[in-house]
Amino acid sequence: MSLFRQLWLAIISLMLFIFIGSFVISLLSARAYLEQQLSLKNIDNAEALALSLSQQPNKDPIAVALVISAQFDTGHYQLIRLTSPDQRVLAEHRYQGTDKETPDWFTRLFPIRANPGVAQVQDGWRQLGTLTVVSHNKFAYRELWHGSLKLLAWFLAAGLIAGGIGSLVIRFIARPLNQVVGQAQAISERRFITLAEPRTLELKSVVRAMNDMVRRLKQFFSEEASRLEALHRALNHDPVTGLANRELFMNKFQSTLGREEAPYIGAFILVRLSALDEINRQIGHGATNQLLQRIAVILEEVCTRHTDSVAARLKGSDFALLVPGEEDIPALAATLTQSLLQPLQANWPGLTEYFHLGAVTYHRGDQLGTTLAAADQILATAEAKGANTWHAAPADQMQARSAEAWYSVLNSVLAKQRLKLALYPVVTLDGQALHQEGFVRLQTEHDDTWMVAGDFMPMAVRHKLTAALDLAVAEHALEALQTTPGNIAINFCAETITDWGFRNNLTRLLDSHPALCPRLCVEVTEYDAFRELEAFRDLARTLKQYGCTIGIDHAGQQLNQW
Numbered sequence: 001m002s003l004f005r006q007l008w009l010a011i012i013s014l015m016l017f018i019f020i021g022s023f024v025i026s027l028l029s030a031r032a033y034l035e036q037q038l039s040l041k042n043i044d045n046a047e048a049l050a051l052s053l054s055q056q057p058n059k060d061p062i063a064v065a066l067v068i069s070a071q072f073d074t075g076h077y078q079l080i081r082l083t084s085p086d087q088r089v090l091a092e093h094r095y096q097g098t099d100k101e102t103p104d105w106f107t108r109l110f111p112i113r114a115n116p117g118v119a120q121v122q123d124g125w126r127q128l129g130t131l132t133v134v135s136h137n138k139f140a141y142r143e144l145w146h147g148s149l150k151l152l153a154w155f156l157a158a159g160l161i162a163g164g165i166g167s168l169v170i171r172f173i174a175r176p177l178n179q180v181v182g183q184a185q186a187i188s189e190r191r192f193i194t195l196a197e198p199r200t201l202e203l204k205s206v207v208r209a210m211n212d213m214v215r216r217l218k219q220f221f222s223e224e225a226s227r228l229e230a231l232h233r234a235l236n237h238d239p240v241t242g243l244a245n246r247e248l249f250m251n252k253f254q255s256t257l258g259r260e261e262a263p264y265i266g267a268f269i270l271v272r273l274s275a276l277d278e279i280n281r282q283i284g285h286g287a288t289n290q291l292l293q294r295i296a297v298i299l300e301e302v303c304t305r306h307t308d309s310v311a312a313r314l315k316g317s318d319f320a321l322l323v324p325g326e327e328d329i330p331a332l333a334a335t336l337t338q339s340l341l342q343p344l345q346a347n348w349p350g351l352t353e354y355f356h357l358g359a360v361t362y363h364r365g366d367q368l369g370t371t372l373a374a375a376d377q378i379l380a381t382a383e384a385k386g387a388n389t390w391h392a393a394p395a396d397q398m399q400a401r402s403a404e405a406w407y408s409v410l411n412s413v414l415a416k417q418r419l420k421l422a423l424y425p426v427v428t429l430d431g432q433a434l435h436q437e438g439f440v441r442l443q444t445e446h447d448d449t450w451m452v453a454g455d456f457m458p459m460a461v462r463h464k465l466t467a468a469l470d471l472a473v474a475e476h477a478l479e480a481l482q483t484t485p486g487n488i489a490i491n492f493c494a495e496t497i498t499d500w501g502f503r504n505n506l507t508r509l510l511d512s513h514p515a516l517c518p519r520l521c522v523e524v525t526e527y528d529a530f531r532e533l534e535a536f537r538d539l540a541r542t543l544k545q546y547g548c549t550i551g552i553d554h555a556g557q558q559l560n561q562w
Contacts, residue, residue, distance in 0.1 A: 011159060011166060012163075015162070019152070026151060031112055034137075035115075038112070041117070042116050043119075045077075045133045049067075049080070050120060064082065079092075079133070080134075082131050083132070101145070102138070106141070112140050114140075117132070118130060175198075238313040240293065241293055244313075245314075246312065254368050256324055265363055266322065268321075268323075269323070270318065272358075276317040283351070291344065296311065296313070299319060309324065332392075333391075340355060356382040356385075356387075356388070357389075358381065358392070359378065359393075360374045373405070406463065410469075411465070418444075420450070424437050437490075440457075440469065457469075457493070467495070470490075470496040470502065471509070487519045487521055489523055489551065491522075494527075497538075498532050507542065520549070524539075526554050
């Protein structure tokens with residue numbers, strides 16, 4: 001509530017209190033005065049009329065009644081009554097009308113009760129009767145009513161005048177307060193102004209304190225401006241590479257997806273260093289920082305060639321690149337891979353694995369979480385290909401799920417056994433059959449389409465679920481061998497062959513089907529075999545005991561890496 005409204009309410013309340021008190025006191029005093037005057041008038045009129053009747057020579061009832069009637073007809077009486085000594089009414093006149101000038105509620109609220117005038121009428125030495133005279137009180141009520149109206153009008157006028165004067169006074173007094181409010185708003189807008197001190201002592205101290213605070217704040221902000229700028233950059237940029245950090249990048253990515261003026265299509269690229277901790281151990285902390293900075297420079301060079309592009313370091317080993325308007329995603333991914341790989345191999349030749357790169361297409365209006373999930377899945381596919389490889393695909397061709405969603409889906413598939421083997425014949429160059437190769441397929445939901453291994457195996461690797469999947473594949477292969485002639489080949493992942501729990505479960509499974517083991521072929525990719533060479537050797541020894549065949553898949557593709 002404003003100060004002016006509070007003032008008006010205070011004035012109205014005060015004037016109302018004063019008015020009610022003064023009104024009641026004034027009316028009660030006026031009523032008492034009028035009652036006293038009416039009582040005296042009643043006595044005087046009764047004695048005068050009684051004297052007039054006593055002096056009448058002819059005191060027969062008709063003559064007395066005529067005198068009383070003539071006196072009553074003057075209009076100033078409410079009651080004139082003459083009673084005999086034995087209480088018989090000899091003559092009586094009573095006013096029966098009402099006064100329309102005075103409200104009934106007013107007469108009921110402030111009744112006027114004057115004492116009647118009583119006098120004795122004599123007929124010589126004999127008492128003729130008792131005369132009772134009551135003057136009419138309508139004139140007293142009128143005077144009392146008009147007086148109350150005048151008093152009410154005076155108090156209303158006095159209240160309005162007092163309120164107007166008080167408003168002017170408050171406006172004059174509140175002017176420095178309004179200036180202080182403007183001063184505070186100016187501070188919020190980084191404008192620092194000082195005010196002239198008012199004459200009012202209380203407000204003078206307030207304005208002086210505000211002026212002192214403004215001067216101190218101005219000095220403080222001027223000293224902290226550069227520090228805030230440095231802090232802002234530190235909060236939004238990676239300290240090692242100078243690239244945007246994750247929060248800034250995600251905000252810009254979200255803005256790009258939602259802005260109507262942004263290009264409809266673009267590329268989102270994730271670059272992940274392979275085993276950053278191992279790189280740091282091999283070349284040292286300083287050289288690792290130089291490697292990270294070199295990657296940042298290459299990504300920023302891409303940004304300079306594409307409008308509105310943004311490069312960022314999302315976390316220790318993850319870099320991101322947003323290229324609005326780019327449509328040829330595979331070409332950009334391949335070019336960027338070479339741009340990164342050549343200087344890294346030239347400057348740090350002691351390393352063999354540098355990074356993996358995943359690129360995905362996004363469209364304006366896409367959900368950020370969906371695009372990130374698709375890129376994460378693409379990057380997982382690139383990681384499954386081998387060292388220093390890339391993979392790219394349009395986002396609308398991916399069944400984008402978050403990492404948490406994939407974990408739930410894969411666990412559900414394993415629990416409900418919604419997977420199968422698709423068998424494809426493998427033949428020699430002259431057409432002779434060697435064996436059938438089993439490729440795993442799974443359904444995320446009942447009656448859903450069967451997904452190929454390339455769609456879910458990268459996420460299974462990431463969530464360390466390959467051991468359970470490969471064991472289920474081995475079980476299906478052994479079941480198929482019971483009804484299918486020839487040999488069947490299946491593939492194991494590097495993460496599976498290093499799992500000793502899987503090795504024990506596989507041993508128990510092979511023990512239960514000794515006759516089918518010689519027809520079972522187990523393959524491991526060349527990249528996985530060299531990466532986990534000791535585990536592969538142990539697996540080969542174990543499988544050889546059961547008569548299983550061991551093979552190297554995609555042989556010859558990793559020779560340049562070793």
